[in-house]
């Protein structure tokens with residue numbers, strides 16, 4: 001049987017969209033951002049979690065391969081469990097967290 005199956009190889013280039021703004025577990029606003037900093041621990045980096053609304057701030061040491069979604073999931077877990085130290089910082093008008101200033 002010479003029936004050939006046409007093989008459709010659909011190549012859909014999908015850009016992996018990684019959200020960079022998350023919902024804050026404290027104020028429920030979608031203003032939580034996660035940034036990374038280098039640290040002196042091989043294979044790890046420091047994730048800084050900041051909410052632009054309530055000023056929530058937390059730091060977490062995470063494996064280097066973590067994307068911010070992974071950090072967010074882990075952060076939520078630890079936040080729910082009360083397992084992470086969270087502080088609230090003042091927010092400047094630009095929406096940046098500025099530490100203490102008074």
Ligand SMILES: [Zn+2]
Nearest residue numbers: 024027051054
């Ligand atoms: Zn918040």
